[in-house]
Amino acid sequence: MDMNRKCRQYIVFDLEWNQSSNGLEEAVKRLPFEIIEIGAVKLDQDLKEVGEFSRLVKPSVYGRLHYKVLEIMRIGMEELREKGTPFPEVMRDFLNWCGKTGNGESAEPVFCTWGNMDLTELQKNMAYYGMENPFPYPFLYYDVQKLFNLLYEENSKNKLPLDHASELLGIVPDKPFHRAADDARYTGMVMEKMNFSAVKDYLSLDYYHIPENAEEEISLVFPNYSKYVSRKFETREDTIGDKTVTDMICCKCSRMLHKKIRWFSSNQRNYYCLAWCPEHGFMRGKIRIKHAPDGKCFAIKTIKPVGEEGVKKLEEKKEETTLKRNLKNRLKRTREKKRDG
Numbered sequence: 001m002d003m004n005r006k007c008r009q010y011i012v013f014d015l016e017w018n019q020s021s022n023g024l025e026e027a028v029k030r031l032p033f034e035i036i037e038i039g040a041v042k043l044d045q046d047l048k049e050v051g052e053f054s055r056l057v058k059p060s061v062y063g064r065l066h067y068k069v070l071e072i073m074r075i076g077m078e079e080l081r082e083k084g085t086p087f088p089e090v091m092r093d094f095l096n097w098c099g100k101t102g103n104g105e106s107a108e109p110v111f112c113t114w115g116n117m118d119l120t121e122l123q124k125n126m127a128y129y130g131m132e133n134p135f136p137y138p139f140l141y142y143d144v145q146k147l148f149n150l151l152y153e154e155n156s157k158n159k160l161p162l163d164h165a166s167e168l169l170g171i172v173p174d175k176p177f178h179r180a181a182d183d184a185r186y187t188g189m190v191m192e193k194m195n196f197s198a199v200k201d202y203l204s205l206d207y208y209h210i211p212e213n214a215e216e217e218i219s220l221v222f223p224n225y226s227k228y229v230s231r232k233f234e235t236r237e238d239t240i241g242d243k244t245v246t247d248m249i250c251c252k253c254s255r256m257l258h259k260k261i262r263w264f265s266s267n268q269r270n271y272y273c274l275a276w277c278p279e280h281g282f283m284r285g286k287i288r289i290k291h292a293p294d295g296k297c298f299a300i301k302t303i304k305p306v307g308e309e310g311v312k313k314l315e316e317k318k319e320e321t322t323l324k325r326n327l328k329n330r331l332k333r334t335r336e337k338k339r340d341g
Contacts, residue, residue, distance in 0.1 A: 010047070011098045012112040012144070012191065013040035014183040015121060016073055021064040031128045033121050034061045035087060036080055037073075038094055039180025043112075047192040053097050054181035058084030061128075072178040088129050095134060112142040114162050114187045116204060123208045138218050138229075139206040144187050147199040162186055169193040205229065207300075210292050217244075225304035226251035232296040236289050239297045240271060248275035248285050251303045257283060261314060266321040274306075274314050282306050284314060 016037040020027040035057050042051035058081055065077050098109040113119060119141060126133060145159050152168065153160060160168075163177045163186075171189050175182045201223050211217045211231040218229040226249070233239040240246065240263065248257040257275035263285070265271040273285035284306040287299050306314070 008045065008108045008110055009050070010043040010112050010142075010188075010191070011040055011109040012043060012184050012188040013038065013053075013094075013118065014114065014180045014187065015039075015118045016069070016178070016180045017121060018059060018062050018069050019066050020062055021066050028061055031061055031124060033124070034059060035121065035125045036069075036084070037180040038090060039182070039184045040094070040098075041181075041184050041188045042097075043188050043191065047188070047196060049185070049188055051097070052181065052185070053094060055090045055093065056080055056084040057087050057090050060086065074176075087125060088131055091126060091129075091131060110142065112144055112187065112191065114143075114145045114183065114190075115159075116143050116146070116206075119206045120208045123206075135206075137209055137216075138220075139209070140203040141206060143204040144191055146204060147196070147202060148190065148194060150199050150202060151194055162190070165190055207290070210298050214244075221251060224251075225302050228299075228301040228303075230299040230301070232292050232294075232298045234296060236268065236297050239289055239299050240287065242299075245287065245299045245301065246273075248273060248283060248303060250277040250280055250283060251305070252280040253277065255279070261318050263287065264318055264321055266317070266324065272314060272317065274311065280305060282311050284310055 015035050016039075017033040017035045019033050024032060036059055037056050038053065039055075040053040041049050042053075044050050056075075056079075059077065063077070065075075065080075070076070098111075099107055111119065119135075119139065123133060123135070145162070145165070148165050149159050152165075162183060163173070166173065166186050166189065169190060171186065171193065173186065177183055177186065203220075203222075205218065205220065205227065207229070211229060213231050217231050218227075220227045228245075230239065230242065230245050233242065246263055248259055249255065250257055255277055257277055259273055259275045260282070261272075261274035263271045263273045269289055271285075271287040271289070273287075275283045275285065277283055282305065283303050285301060285303045287301045289297055289299055292298055
């Protein structure tokens with residue numbers, strides 16, 4: 001064994017944040033959500049807890065707590081100011097803690113969260129305070145909520161909240177939910193109780209940093225699907241008009257596929273496609289068009305195998321979309337005729 005190689009350990013963390021008490025209209029544009037608490041547990045390779053981190057952050061952006069924060073966290077602004085530490089100091093301590101084992105040796109942290117928002121908001125807060133971003137690109141992590149869904153709620157579009165998932169696994173809470181350190185601990189307990197090894201290959205990708213050019217574009221292959229993240233484009237039309245964005249490539253053998261149903265959309269946000277692989281059968285493509293902070297657009301494309309039921313659903317969705325478009329066009333022509341007299 002190479003003793004110079006860093007140990008890998010799981011950093012399961014949770015954030016609590018505040019926002020403008022007067023709504024998003026009066027929020028600070030660069031920091032709509034100000035972190036006020038960071039909590040984490042450290043798990044070893046066997047998912048056993050070997051460390052804990054818990055710190056309050058002294059607010060500096062928003063002077064009042066949003067009513068939902070007061071309701072959920074049961075903490076006041078006075079306590080945060082008295083017991084909290086400025087964010088840059090807390091963040092430096094947290095990163096240092098993440099990179100050390102219980103014996104003080106260097107470690108390679110693998111970040112885990114419940115949901116997909118915490119890492120993005122963490123980096124936004126770091127950027128607001130001008131802190132250097134130490135995270136890799138692309139930044140892969142475990143969204144434990146997604147993994148739980150894959151194991152227990154695969155056919156459900158609704159992702160369970162942490163307290164419901166804990167209850168399903170027989171975890172009896174000894175402290176209330178919705179405090180950072182406690183939620184991180186419960187998330188770690190869920191990881192230990194569920195069949196984590198069965199879904200360990202399904203890493204998630206953080207979208208805080210978006211590819212700026214073709215060389216930075218991201219292509220990942222998972223056991224049952226592939227994911228591609230495009231560079232930024234000026235408009236939605238430019239994005240969906242790019243050949244690389246719309247290419248259908250088999251997630252099993254990387255073969256360029258023939259499209260049976262070309263890309264279509266019913267809402268201008270999600271686009272769908274059906275293609276055929278001679279070796280692996282039908283593949284469904286989905287493109288989500290997202291907006292970057294600078295207003296430009298980028299695409300997230302996933303491709304996965306589908307059976308007869310999936311093919312039928314996509315054909316029905318295409319037919320429904322076509323009927324709606326035709327009806328819309330007829331109504332438009334009728335209004336134009338009436339207008340022209």
